[in-house]
Amino acid sequence: MLLSVCASGSHGNGYILRTNNEILIIECGCKLMDIKKMIDFQVSKISICVVSHEHG
Numbered sequence: 001m002l003l004s005v006c007a008s009g010s011h012g013n014g015y016i017l018r019t020n021n022e023i024l025i026i027e028c029g030c031k032l033m034d035i036k037k038m039i040d041f042q043v044s045k046i047s048i049c050v051v052s053h054e055h056g
Contacts, residue, residue, distance in 0.1 A: 001017065004016045006029075006038055014035065018039070024046075025049040026049075027050070
């Protein structure tokens with residue numbers, strides 16, 4: 001399992017948790033393209049995205 005930080009701080013928070021077969025996104029406080037780059041554009045492996053509140 002690997003935890004990566006996409007963003008952290010006043011501009012938003014975003015975390016990506018990976019296993020061999022799945023990707024979990026926790027919060028989405030970063031740009032979509034940044035997330036795609038961090039997961040090597042393997043969007044089909046995303047199994048869940050947890051968002052606790054709205055991000056602007």
